[in-house]
Amino acid sequence: MPLAMTDIIAAAAAASLIVLVVLLLAARKEVAPDTYSPRLAWMRAGIFFSACFLISRMSGVLWSLLHEPWFQVQQLSDATWWLATLLVSGYVAFAYLYFWPRGTTDHGRPLHPFHVVVFGVLWGLAQSQLVLSVYVLLQEWLGYRLLLVPVIVIVYSVFAATWQSRYWDVYVSPAHNIREWNARKVLVAHLPFLVLSLLHLAVFQNAVLFVVWQVVALTASTWVMRFPAPGDPAMPQHEAQGVALAELDKDRSPAE
Numbered sequence: 001m002p003l004a005m006t007d008i009i010a011a012a013a014a015a016s017l018i019v020l021v022v023l024l025l026a027a028r029k030e031v032a033p034d035t036y037s038p039r040l041a042w043m044r045a046g047i048f049f050s051a052c053f054l055i056s057r058m059s060g061v062l063w064s065l066l067h068e069p070w071f072q073v074q075q076l077s078d079a080t081w082w083l084a085t086l087l088v089s090g091y092v093a094f095a096y097l098y099f100w101p102r103g104t105t106d107h108g109r110p111l112h113p114f115h116v117v118v119f120g121v122l123w124g125l126a127q128s129q130l131v132l133s134v135y136v137l138l139q140e141w142l143g144y145r146l147l148l149v150p151v152i153v154i155v156y157s158v159f160a161a162t163w164q165s166r167y168w169d170v171y172v173s174p175a176h177n178i179r180e181w182n183a184r185k186v187l188v189a190h191l192p193f194l195v196l197s198l199l200h201l202a203v204f205q206n207a208v209l210f211v212v213w214q215v216v217a218l219t220a221s222t223w224v225m226r227f228p229a230p231g232d233p234a235m236p237q238h239e240a241q242g243v244a245l246a247e248l249d250k251d252r253s254p255a256e
Contacts, residue, residue, distance in 0.1 A: 004063075005066055006057055006062050006063050006066060007057075009053060009057065009062060010053065010054055010057040010062070013049075013050040013051075013053035013054050013057070014050070014054060016046060016049075016050045017047055017050035017051060017054070020043050020046045020047045020050065021047060023043055024040065024043040024044065024047065027039065027040060027043065028040060031234065033237075034236065034237045035234045035235070035236065035237055036171070036174065036175070036234060036235045036236065036237050036238060037234045038174070038228035038229065038230055038231070038232040038233075038234070038235075039230045039231070040171070041171065041172045041173075041174070041228070042119075042230045044171055044172050045119065045122075045123070045172050048126065048172075049122050049123070049125075049126040052125075052126035052127065052129050052130045052133075053125075053126060053129065055129070055130060055133045056129035056130070056132070056133055058133075059132075059133035059136050059137060060136060061129050061132045061133050061136055061207070062129065064207055065129070065132075065207060065208055065211060068207065068208065069208075070206065070208045070209060070212075071204075071206050071208075071209065075204065075206075081204055084199075084200050084203070084204065085200065085204075085206075085209065087196065088193075088196045088197055088200050088209075088213060089213070091192060091193055091196055092193060092213050092216055092217055095188065095189035095190075095192070095193050095217070096189065096193075096216070096217045096220040096221060097220055099185070099188055099189050100185055100189045100220070100221060100224065101220075101224045102181070103177075103178050103180075103181025103182070103184060103185050104176050104177070104178065104181070104185075104221075104224050104225055105175075105176060105177075105178055105242075105243065105248055106176065106224070106225055106226040107174070107175055107176070109174065109226040109228060109232075110226070110232075111223075111226050112226075112227075112228070112229040112232075113223075115227065115228075115229040115230070116219075116222050116223050116226065116227050117219060117222075117223075119222050119227050120215070120218050120219025120220070120221070120222035120223065120227075121215055121219055123218045123219075123222065124211070124214040124215030124216070124217065124218040124219060125211065125214075125215060127214055127218065128210060128211040128213075128214035128215070129211070131152065131156060131210075131214075132201075132207055132210065132211070134152060134155065134156070135148060135152060135198075135201070138151060138152065146199075146202050146203075148198070148202055149195065149198045149199055149202055152198055153191070153194055153195055153198065156194065157191070160190075164240065165240040165241070166240070169240035170237070170238070170239070170240050173225065173227070174225060174226075174227065174228055174235065174238070175235070175238035175242065175243065176224075176225035176242065177240070177241060177242025177243070178242055178243060178244075178245055178248060179241050179242050179243060179244045179245065180244070180245045181245075182241060182242065193213075193217060197210055197213050197214070198210075
C-alpha cells in the first residue's frame, strides 16, 4: 500500500528533527555562548519547523490542507466573503509591507533573496499549522467556533510573548527590533492580523487562506530583517527587545 503524502511529509519532518537535533548538539559546542550563529539559527528553526509539521500531521491539519480546496465555489458569489477576504489581505499588506518594516532594522546585513524566501515560506507554513492545530484541538473542546478566536488569541499571545522574547528573537532571528516600536508592532500589526485571520477562519473555514496569509506575513518579515544565510559569519549575541532608536540613529552616518 503506497504511503500517503501526509505520511511522507511526516516521515521527512521526523527525520529532519532527529538529524537537526544531533547536529545542533554537536555544533553548539563550537560556538561561544555570547555569539549569534546563523548556522545554529537555521538548525534551531528547522527543529521548530519539523515539530510543527509533525503536530499538524497528528492533529489532522496537514491532511486537510492537502485535500481541501482553498475556498468553496459558492463563496465566490458571496459579497461578504469577498469583503472579508480583501480586508484580511489588505491588512496583511499594510501591516507587513508598510508598518512592520518601519519599526525594524537590518543592521546593514546583506540580502540573500533565495535563503530569505525559503526561510520565510517554511516559517509561515510551520507556524500557521501550529496555530491551526491548536484551533482544531480547542474546537473539539469548546465547540462554538467564534469562541475559539479570543481563546486562541490569548493562548497564542502568552506563548508568543515568552517564545519570542526568551528564544526565537535571541537564538533564531537576527537582531532586528527597534525597542520603541515593539509594542506598536504588536498592537498594530501582529494582534489585529491574528484576530482578523482567525475570525475569517472561524466564519468561512478557509484554512488554506489562513496559511497563505501567514506565509506572506512571515516571508515579508524575513525579507525586511534580512535573515542571514547559514554560511554568514557569526555576530555578537543580541537582546530580544532590540536596539534603542537613539542608539540606532547615532550609529548611522550623515549620508544615511
